[in-house]
Amino acid sequence: MPGATRMGTRAPVVDHGPRTGAKVALTFDADMTDGMLASLRAGRVKSYANLRILDLLERDEVPATFFLTGKWVQRYPDVTRRIAGNPRFELANHTYGHAAFTADCYDLPRLPVDELAGDVAKTFEVIAPYGGRQTRYFRFPGLCHDAAALDALAPLGVTVVDGDVVSGDPFATAWKPLVRAVLDHVRPGSVVIMHVTEANAAMTDEALPHILAGLRERGLVPAPLSEVLAEG
Ligand SMILES: [Zn+2]
Numbered sequence: 001m002p003g004a005t006r007m008g009t010r011a012p013v014v015d016h017g018p019r020t021g022a023k024v025a026l027t028f029d030a031d032m033t034d035g036m037l038a039s040l041r042a043g044r045v046k047s048y049a050n051l052r053i054l055d056l057l058e059r060d061e062v063p064a065t066f067f068l069t070g071k072w073v074q075r076y077p078d079v080t081r082r083i084a085g086n087p088r089f090e091l092a093n094h095t096y097g098h099a100a101f102t103a104d105c106y107d108l109p110r111l112p113v114d115e116l117a118g119d120v121a122k123t124f125e126v127i128a129p130y131g132g133r134q135t136r137y138f139r140f141p142g143l144c145h146d147a148a149a150l151d152a153l154a155p156l157g158v159t160v161v162d163g164d165v166v167s168g169d170p171f172a173t174a175w176k177p178l179v180r181a182v183l184d185h186v187r188p189g190s191v192v193i194m195h196v197t198e199a200n201a202a203m204t205d206e207a208l209p210h211i212l213a214g215l216r217e218r219g220l221v222p223a224p225l226s227e228v229l230a231e232g
Pocket of ligand 1: 029030031094098140141142
């Protein structure tokens with residue numbers, strides 16, 4: 001399975017693939033916390049699933065990789081089925097409830113170190129039944145990790161994927177800065193970090209067509225994460 005590493009050794013961390021060729025990975029995080037679920041229940045927000053991103057990727061037949069939290073999958077099973085059913089999409093792990101795996105990770109509540117492996121294992125169990133292009137790629141909430149967090153994941157045999165191009169789409173109020181942030185930094189082998197969380201990343205779908213056009217102009221081709229990391 002893509003991303004699988006030897007169990008019992010510290011999880012490797014990758015930011016990007018080889019800087020040869022033309023492939024880049026578009027990755028979309030699907031965060032979900034108890035606070036976000038409460039906002040949905042209270043009607044304070046409409047959706048944390050940006051279906052326009054899926055519409056666009058499907059229409060243009062663009063490969064992408066989705067880092068899913070377990071709670072997002074459980075809240076949006078139909079959308080998860082749609083992602084898993086697309087042969088161009090890969091599924092990856094973004095923890096169960098988007099808690100921090102280190103101290104001082106933005107304002108996220110922190111999981112105790114002895115619960116980290118169980119949290120990630122549970123998330124794989126939630127995602128696995130959906131099938132499709134499953135992986136052993138994992139991304140930490142807020143990209144926050146230290147040696148203790150990496151060691152805690154050793155039993156799972158995962159590859160930790162950070163990324164080298166941060167779109168800055170959470171809580172964005174305009175789409176143009178996202179396009180600039182991506183196109184100014186993207187290179188062959190890049191891993192671009194975006195979000196599919198709608199209410200918390202409302203400009204991403206507006207930025208995406210411009211990002212895709214800019215990639216084409218630069219001769220860069222979106223590919224599933226496993227292909228970007230493997231390309232030599
Ligand atoms: Zn996240």
